Amino acid sequence: MSEPAPRAVIELLDVHKSFGPQQVLRGVDLVVREGTTCVLMGVSGSGKSVLMKHVDGLLSPDRGTVRVDGENLADLDTQGMARVRRKLGILFQGGALFDSLNVEDNVAFPLRELTRLPEREVRARVDRVLALVGLEDAATQLPAELSGGMLKRAAFARAIVMEPRILLYDDPTAGLDPLKTQSVAEVILTGKHQLHATSLVISPDVATAFQVGDSLALLHEGRIVEHTTPEAFRDSRHPAVRAFLHDWLARRSRHAGPSSADAPIPG
Ligand SMILES: Nc1ncnc2c1ncn2[C@@H]1O[C@H](COP(=O)(O)OP(=O)(O)OP(=O)(O)O)[C@@H](O)[C@H]1O
Numbered sequence: 001m002s003e004p005a006p007r008a009v010i011e012l013l014d015v016h017k018s019f020g021p022q023q024v025l026r027g028v029d030l031v032v033r034e035g036t037t038c039v040l041m042g043v044s045g046s047g048k049s050v051l052m053k054h055v056d057g058l059l060s061p062d063r064g065t066v067r068v069d070g071e072n073l074a075d076l077d078t079q080g081m082a083r084v085r086r087k088l089g090i091l092f093q094g095g096a097l098f099d100s101l102n103v104e105d106n107v108a109f110p111l112r113e114l115t116r117l118p119e120r121e122v123r124a125r126v127d128r129v130l131a132l133v134g135l136e137d138a139a140t141q142l143p144a145e146l147s148g149g150m151l152k153r154a155a156f157a158r159a160i161v162m163e164p165r166i167l168l169y170d171d172p173t174a175g176l177d178p179l180k181t182q183s184v185a186e187v188i189l190t191g192k193h194q195l196h197a198t199s200l201v202i203s204p205d206v207a208t209a210f211q212v213g214d215s216l217a218l219l220h221e222g223r224i225v226e227h228t229t230p231e232a233f234r235d236s237r238h239p240a241v242r243a244f245l246h247d248w249l250a251r252r253s254r255h256a257g258p259s260s261a262d263a264p265i266p267g
Contacts, residue, residue, distance in 0.1 A: 005033055006033040007033065007034050008034075008070075009165075010031070010038075011032075011067040012029060012054065012064065014064040015029075015064035015065070015066060017062055025051060025222050026223055027222065028219070028224055030217060031227075032198055033198070035197075036199075036214040037192050037212055038201070038214065038215045039209040039213035040202050040217050040219060041202075041217065042218055043244065046221075047219055048170075056085065056088055056168060057081050057084070060073070060074065068084050086164070087164055087165050087166050088168060089166070089167045089191075091156060091169045092171075097151065098143075099143055100142075101142075102139065102140050102141060103135060103142075103146070103157075104140065108122050109158065111126070126139075129160055132157070132190060132194060135153055138150060138154070156172075164197065165197055167198070167200075169200070170202045171204065172184045185208050185211045189211075192212070201213070206245065210230050214229070215228060216230055216233040218240060220240040
């Protein structure tokens with residue numbers, strides 16, 4: 001007998017969202033199960049960030065249901081929402097560290113603001129996560145002194161210092177060169193293997209998606225038109241998936257030269 005599927009941690013059911021006349025989400029169904037990493041893809045402007053903002057409650061749906069860790073966000077008051085938010089580690093584009101604080105004070109910030117942990121424990125936790133992301137030697141540096149890849153890792157350290165069970169990454173590789181993109185992929189894999197977190201990752205980069213995703217989803221014209229394993233995604237016959245993968249390969253080959261045009265999609 002096959003094992004039962006892990007429980008749903010992030011659930012969007014028939015979610016609709018419009019801004020004025022613009023219907024961005026038109027009935028999104030998406031379930032991310034415990035301990036898995038789902039990568040959400042879609043062309044620019046398809047609504048990926050809007051979808052993610054429904055998971056952390058920054059936006060609420062016009063219609064439909066959003067559940068996080070079993071709780072319907074529509075039923076929560078401010079305190080309930082704060083309780084759910086504490087389960088989330090969020091990494092947005094840009095990372096957004098405080099410029100005037102060094103790395104360790106940036107990472108310690110949520111612990112000092114949101115908990116009453118003694119300073120000794122704060123330092124111990126900060127040291128632990130900095131080691132996890134390989135930044136133990138950069139603890140006293142200011143954000144301006146860090147490379148792009150180090151900034152991402154510092155932002156990740158801050159996002160995980162509260163030991164969230166759910167991680168949301170909004171395009172963490174945006175604007176990074178391939179080497180740094182690789183270091184972000186490693187960060188996402190750290191979240192999965194070391195923290196056993198449930199993750200939703202927005203990544204327009206298909207190579208990263210195949211590297212980190214247990215499942216891949218495509219948002220197209222306001223709906224999730226495919227959500228499946230990387231292998232099945234690569235072989236999908238859905239026209240929107242074919243077009244999306246085709247466009248990505250074409251862009252990549254233009255960028256890297258003709259030899260990569262026939263390269264298979266990783267996975
Ligand atoms: N608060 C808002 N008010 C009005 N329109 C919005 C708002 N947030 C997003 N939109 C619109 O919703 C659409 C989807 O935006 P979204 O940022 O989710 O796209 P995306 O798929 O994440 O794009 P990208 O890959 O370029 O980041 C866009 O047309 C955007 O202008």
